[in-house]
Amino acid sequence: MKAALLKTLGVPLAIEPISDPLAGTGEVIVDVVAAPVLSYALEVFSGERRYPIELPIVPGCGAVGRVRTTGPDATQLQPGDWVFCDPTVRSRDDALMPDIVLQGWSSRGEGGKLLQRYFHDGPFAERMRVPTENAVRIGEIEPADATRWCALNTLLVPYGGLLASDLRAGEILLVSGATGNFGSACVAVALAMGARCVVAPGRNAQALADLKRRFGERVHTVALTGDETTDRKHMQQAAPGPIDCVMDLMPPSVPATTVRAAVMAVRPYGRVVLMGGVGMLGGPGLELPYPWIMRNDITLRGKWMYPKEAVTLMTGLIRAGLLDLGHFDVTTFALDDANEAVAHAAANGGPFRMTVIMP
Template sequence: MRAATLTTLGHPLTVHDVPDPRAGGGEVLVEVLATSVPPYANEVFSGERRYPIELPIIPGVGGVGRVVLAGPDATKLKAGDLVWCDSTVRARDDALTPDIALQGWSSRGEGGAQLARHLHDGAFAELMRVPTENAYPLPVTADPVRWSALTAYTIPYGGLLAGALEAGETVLVSGATGNLGSAAVAVALAMGAGRVVAPGRNRATLDLLADRFGARVAPVELTGDEDADRTALIAAAGGPIDLVLDLLPPQAPSTAARAAAMTVREYGRVVLMGGVGMLGGEDFALPYPWIMRNSVTVRGQWMYPRRANVGMIRLIASGALDLTAERITRFGLDRINEALAHAAANGGPFDRTVLVPKA
């Protein structure tokens, strides 16, 4: 098969012939039809984001494909099925705190690294093998290219599940003008949020969110003054903010994350999913008395539980979340390095760079 391989950090990917993967017990072999290229992919491949990856690697974070071969433990999947391949792989020998790796992308801790060595390669290839439980059936009418955006939507959906979002609640999405943040706005509304406060520095992007979603979105242009921004965010909510979901990138200052987090109401919830502090800089610090006296729940969430995949697929299949407005640019496998550059330059709301390996 043909695949794109990263051999050295900071160097272009190389497209060449490699042996076909062989699926063993508990695995499924999938023909990759489409995979989304994250806007920050070049930051990973250059080493800027300091992700733990072992080279050489065929990267790629999830994708839509067609089952070529299902293992003997698969009781429903069969050859020809259209599936979503979730990159979040969990070890099977610890139900309480399983080691986790993102197939073709990164890992967490030594256990995660061990898992990543077994399920090493991702979706920037014509074929990939995935654990049986990571292949989720899709509607037969699903457009693989559009549905490859599941990568961008399932992550914030996992954060909203972690924050126990309820219908009618007000959510503040910190980082709302980014690729994941804008997806979080759409998912929160699809889940029934009554109002979404969307802060950001880019006025044009804020206007785009308001135009697309209407009065349920309250855009707020940030100034960089922590106290002034917090006041503006609270005013825009028009009432208590029940949940804050932080998706700010590593380059964002901790003051922006704190300004958003401290808008939440008494007994409110704050979920941290972004990258603040990953590249150094001032630590994200919340006042102990404020957390304690207001009974605020603060929790981190890396990726999402398995059930998030099923829920996200249902939201899209039902029409509650509409993918028709996505702006899609497709690239064939031989143009992978062009695709990476395009994704980096076009990482705004609902912009999708999609790799189609057999185009």
């Protein structure tokens, strides 16, 4: 089969034949129909982002395709089934604290390295091997729609945070980082889940206006000033009532004060979920006041990625018409043009934009 190989950091992907993957027990071979290209893929492939990957590797993160063959223990999957290849691979030998890797993309810790060495290659190829539980059925779709279903890759990340927050229909959510790629997706998912209102702060006036245009009166935008106290006040005033939950999806480059302004806008007895990157590049941490957390009975938790059932649940939101994949603009490339796809993704990132390789 043909694949795009990353052999050396800083060198273009090599498009060449490699051996077909073989399925063992607990594994599935999927014919890749569409694979999203993350906007920062070029930074990973150049070595600018020092991801712990072992080369050579067929890269990529997540895909939509059809089951080709299954291992002997599969009981539901059938050849021809449309599936989302969930890149979040969990080790099977510790149910309490599994090691987790993103197949074809990154790993964490020594256990993650071991797991990545086995479930190594990603979807920039005609076929890929995934754990059986990571080939999640999405139902029948038209082949032409496979590229839009790659939006699952983006939507699932904030969905994991919203599930962790126990967001309930009728509640008010504040999305810190609402004008970013994951933040804008979070707005869409929260509304699909029945949020009464989403408060969307940001500095990009055009992106804020676009959120309002797409989703209407249930989105209340706030232009950030950079002053922590002022911004917090404006967020609270924009909400039609006390803010029940805050979801932070800010990138590492954002000052901690910007994130803290949003986090501390939550009501007493409210919930906060942290999925962003404050402190990852050094500098001050979030530094939330202990008395504020304790006396206001704030629930504060971190969340990385999403639970195993999230793909099936989100597929239900899409099938019900509550979440419209039509919001996403997609640009496609052939596998032979993988390097052009990576460059395009770097230059054309942002809310509701996708670059997709179609092997």
